[in-house]
Structures are given as structure tokens and as C-alpha cells.
Amino acid sequence: MHKCRALLYxxxxxxxxxxxxxxxxxVPRFVLENALVSEQQKKLESAIISVDLDAVVKCIGNPEGSDQVVHRLVHIHVADDFKSKVYCFASNFVAEQIYSQLFLTKRQQLIQFIAVSEGVGETGVLRGTLFERHAHDIIAGGGTFGCRQLFEKTTKVTALNADNKQITIPHLNTLLFADEQQVQASSGMYYRPHVNNYESVDSFIKPNLLFQMTSAKKHPCKQVGLNHVLELLGNPSNPTLYFVVPKDRFKEFKFQSYEDANGNTMKTPSYTNVKKIKQYVLEIDLTS
Known part of the structure; x- marks a missing residue:
């Protein structure tokens, strides 16, 4: 992009x-071509303010016949093998703004949309993104949550009969950080990276609580990302990773495998600090 900018803009x-x-x-049209045209730049804000979930869903699978406004909010990402595609929000900024707008104006419709985890089809990525935003608000807001420890060799029957526990989290202000020095210089916050650059960790609370939001049945752990966050936290002696899931995923959610930097499944993590992690699943009741 910057080569094009230097040559033409x-x-x-x-x-x-x-x-x-x-x-x-x-989107080069708005990032470069119309970067200095205020009327064009206002179109994103207008699209977010007027966002309609029904129009977004209609766009899925029928991009040619959908509203151009929706195209500013939802993009098609093609897989590396060019054989499949997913629908994603245009950016993290757009996802955050859409969630905030819908939470203020159409909260019930938003909750109903993200509550569906079975048969999500092509809307799955969008639902997962909105669930993640909602889960952040709930965890940061504090409360007592049901949770269950995950064990590597637990059978389905054992998992269904496992003893459920509870964790109480205090209300915490969210620090959306772009610089790791902000984390090191503060305490008593709910920490979220400004960009999702920590694989397998969406947020954390000092000294040792890591959170991964997911509405999927499986979410393998990237050991490199976990190692990075644990080092940032000073390598706590008893780190805990909570998979935050919708209520209907809670009972059958299982221990998640670890993957190396190349995506290969590992029998055991190679990082000493990652080996210390205890996995839990934590339920979010979207209807409450």
C-alpha cells in the first residue's frame, strides 16, 4: 500500500x-484515493450508524444484490487456496463500532444474533466477532461465572459429569493497549490488545488470568502467542486460560490441543511456561 501511496498519492x-x-x-478508494475528501470519509460513519443486521445477513451469499452501504462494513476474504471464502467485518474498528451501535439501539436483536452457535453457516465469523465483543463487556463488568477445568484425557461422559466451579471477577476498567509498556506500567485493569496480535489470548487480567473468546467447538492453542503473553505478565507460576463460550457450548467443550508456529499439533507444549497452564471453560449466559 505504501509503495502505491508514495507513487500516486x-x-x-x-x-x-x-x-x-x-x-x-x-479499500484503496477510501484509504488512498479519497483519503482527503471529507464527504467520502463520512460514509463509513454513516454506514455504522445506520447498520441493520437483517441487511448484513441478506448480504451473506448474495453480495451482488446487497446494499452498497453493507459492503463498507462487511468484506469477503478468500482463503489461500482460493477454494473458499469467509465474510468478515471490514476491520476491528468497524466491528467495535457496529457492536457498540447495535448494543445501544438494537440490543435484543444483537443478542439473538450472536446467541446462535449451531448451524451458523456463512455468518459464523461475524457472529463470532460480535460474541467476542459482547463477552469482553461481560467479563470486564465483573460477576460470578460458572467454569469447569479441562483435562487432556477426559472422555465426553466424564466431561458431562464434571464438577462445575465458579470464578468471581471484580468490575474492571478496560485498557485497550497498543504498547506493551502500558501493560507493564499499570495494574488492576482488564487488558485487551488494540490489535488481535496475541494468538490464543484475547484479553487478560493480572497476574495470571488469560481469556480466549470463542463460539466454536474447537479452538486449538497457539503456544507462541501464549508464551508471549505469559512473558509479558512476568511468567506467573500458576497461569490459567479460560475459554469463554456461550452457555450451549459449555457442557461439551473439551480440552484444547496445542499447536506450534506452523500449525502442527503438539503432544505437549515446548515452552516451560505454557506447560504450566491450566485450561478452563467459562460460560456466558447471553439470555440473562
Whole structure:
């Protein structure tokens, strides 16, 4: 992008191009061509304010016949093998803003949309993204949550009869950080990276609580990402990873395998700090 900017849009600063890329996603028309046209830049805000979940769902599978406004919010990402595609929000910024807007104006419709985990089809990624945002708000808001420890060799029958426990989390202000020094210089916060750059960790609470939001049945652990966060936290002696899931996923959610940097399943993590992690599943009741 920056090579194109330097050659054709030198009047657009690097900082502005990066800022617009973070908002719009990879849309050259708005990141470069119309970067300095305020009327064009307002179109994203207008699309977010007028967001309609029914229109978004209608867009899935029928992009040619959908509203152009929706196209600014939802993009099609093609897999590396060019054989499949997924529908994603244009950017993390868009996802955050859409969640906030819907939570304020159409909360019940939002909750109903993200509560569906079975048969999600092509809307699965969008649902998962909105569930993650909602789960962050619930965890940071504090409360007592049902949880269950996950064991590597637990059978399905054992899992269904496992003793459920509870964890009480205090209300915490959220620190959406872009610099790890912000984490090291603060305490008593609910920490979320500004960009999802920690594989297998969506948020954490000092000194030792890690959270991974998922509405899927399986969510393998990336040991590199876990190691990074544990080092950031000073390698706590008893780290705990909570898989935060919708209530209907809770009972059958199983121990998650570990993967190396190449995506290969590992019998056991190679990092000493990751080996210390205890896995739990934590339920979020979307109807309460």
C-alpha cells in the first residue's frame, strides 16, 4: 500500500494512510484515493450508524444484490487456496463500532444474533466477532461465572459429569493497549490488545488470568502467542486460560490441543511456561 501511496498519492501522509487502513480495511478508494475528501470519509460513519443486521445477513451469499452501504462494513476474504471464502467485518474498528451501535439501539436483536452457535453457516465469523465483543463487556463488568477445568484425557461422559466451579471477577476498567509498556506500567485493569496480535489470548487480567473468546467447538492453542503473553505478565507460576463460550457450548467443550508456529499439533507444549497452564471453560449466559 505504501509503495502505491508514495507513487500516486504522495499528498496522503503515511500516518493518515495507516489510520484509514485500520478503519476501512484494505479499500484503496477510501484509504488512498479519497483519503482527503471529507464527504467520502463520512460514509463509513454513516454506514455504522445506520447498520441493520437483517441487511448484513441478506448480504451473506448474495453480495451482488446487497446494499452498497453493507459492503463498507462487511468484506469477503478468500482463503489461500482460493477454494473458499469467509465474510468478515471490514476491520476491528468497524466491528467495535457496529457492536457498540447495535448494543445501544438494537440490543435484543444483537443478542439473538450472536446467541446462535449451531448451524451458523456463512455468518459464523461475524457472529463470532460480535460474541467476542459482547463477552469482553461481560467479563470486564465483573460477576460470578460458572467454569469447569479441562483435562487432556477426559472422555465426553466424564466431561458431562464434571464438577462445575465458579470464578468471581471484580468490575474492571478496560485498557485497550497498543504498547506493551502500558501493560507493564499499570495494574488492576482488564487488558485487551488494540490489535488481535496475541494468538490464543484475547484479553487478560493480572497476574495470571488469560481469556480466549470463542463460539466454536474447537479452538486449538497457539503456544507462541501464549508464551508471549505469559512473558509479558512476568511468567506467573500458576497461569490459567479460560475459554469463554456461550452457555450451549459449555457442557461439551473439551480440552484444547496445542499447536506450534506452523500449525502442527503438539503432544505437549515446548515452552516451560505454557506447560504450566491450566485450561478452563467459562460460560456466558447471553439470555440473562
Amino acid at each position: 504522495a499528498d496522503v501522509s503515511v500516518e493518515l494512510a495507516d489510520e484509514l487502513l485500520e478503519k476501512w480495511g484494505g
